[in-house]
Amino acid sequence: MDTTSPTFVALDLLGVFAFALNGALTAIRVARLDIVGVVTLGMLTALGGGMVRDILLDALPPTTFRDWRYLTVAAAGGLVAFVAGLSLDRLARPILVLDAAGLSLFAVSGALKGLDLGVGFGQAVILGAITAVGGGTLRDVLIREVPSVLTSGLYAIPALVGALLLVAGDRAGLGDLPSATVGAVVCFVIRLIGVRFDVQAPRPPGDAREA
Amino acid sequence: MDTTSPTFVALDLLGVFAFALNGALTAIRVARLDIVGVVTLGMLTALGGGMVRDILLDALPPTTFRDWRYLTVAAAGGLVAFVAGLSLDRLARPILVLDAAGLSLFAVSGALKGLDLGVGFGQAVILGAITAVGGGTLRDVLIREVPSVLTSGLYAIPALVGALLLVAGDRAGLGDLPSATVGAVVCFVIRLIGVRFDVQAPRPPGDAREA
């Protein structure tokens, strides 16, 4: 799959917008922020995962930093969240669906970039997951939340499954586009099932705090 | 502007000392730390922003890490804060002025380094702001504060304006030294106005927690 094709970039930018919007809204709900804080956290949510991936891959400066469209779309998502603020709560469900689409896309595109740059099987899967959940984790650290990816529901697991399917398909010689499509769709469906039925990943035995 | 000239390096080291001192004092006020913690957080405040800038620019190892003077001056600032401790509170205002000077200098020098290494207009402005506020943000994360740059007063905004003026002046062919001087002075003045009159950046609409 050509990661510079117009279709791919358009999909990627859609994911960036969704992550920036949802990331900024999450930040507004939790912390008392000004305009700089809201836009910064939206941009960090959208671009942080790809930046960590590119640092680990030594693909610097990060793509999301070199291409002005990424910075612009991410800033736009954060600004929309700032202006509309909590009145977007009515759109919480569509925004979650958009966020799940971003998660799926980032998981497969991150794994694909790892394979392109020659890392191993396991590392490519981990890079896909880092791309998908890294930005939200950085945001949660800045607003003093325990990152939701470590504690709640199905968020990291669909990203890992999606990246795994992409890598497995690539190894099996299925071609990038079919592998990526299968990986992204499966990630998207698992994530939506998790949202709909509030599925939780297993917790350690004897965790008395389990509600 | 020659960023290796003695004048530039002396100014830069003054900014490093101011950031390390103020950063360590902020950490002492908020968290219960031992000597390792105080000195580490002072050094991180002073050098962290430049390190993140150099990672994103692929200018590794970071300058602040390669040149022993940066490490020494930063450690000295942290040690002074540790020894003098809260008795420095009498000097809170001069230290804030020194910190504003560091902010101004880091904003323009960070943007300048970005331009030197060939990044675009917007990226250079962001790199200037990251250099200026990155270290304090890392410190706040380690002591479990929501980074003050995201929530309070004019801190990121003067850094962005200073970096923007430097980049705009450079594009307009005004030369590095005049552009950097104008950028730094404007950043410094806005920051001091913010400190003096407790100006706040806009908050999201409907933020009921607004005091």
Next chain:
Amino acid sequence: MDTTSPTFVALDLLGVFAFALNGALTAIRVARLDIVGVVTLGMLTALGGGMVRDILLDALPPTTFRDWRYLTVAAAGGLVAFVAGLSLDRLARPILVLDAAGLSLFAVSGALKGLDLGVGFGQAVILGAITAVGGGTLRDVLIREVPSVLTSGLYAIPALVGALLLVAGDRAGLGDLPSATVGAVVCFVIRLIGVRFDVQAPRPPGDAREA
């Protein structure tokens, strides 16, 4: 010292396992996590310090990320902690000893890698300490604890001493293996004395919160 010799790698992997186990157990005690969170935090504790070191040294992708054995051993340590959970509390003391061994090994191996890649005296010492305490610091940030290395007991200091002895021995021409052995043993002994007698590093004067 040949950092690729089987003996060295076996010792290094033992340290990785100890850090992943202890790191994941610490995380379980403090935060409410699912399986993804426990394993991720164990891996981050074990591999995070080396990753930060390799980023600062521009030795990317990080060794701990390139070699599948590091990822596998770290994941295994996290999984053991998840499955056994708080029933491992009976083994708290042996695990602390193992963790002190990991600390010692990472401090000298981190400093050694810095010297190999040509950084200066002070930087190599700092890199050793970062390798030893960086992973635990990242874990503490994610679970919203003020990093224990900044506040409590002898943890950073033995790492700094061990790295300093390695660097000093290397400069004095003692050879890598004797220097590393002395550095690691001294670090290990100081750390165990700190654990046994609950020694604390000095705090700032006038710290009224001192218990």
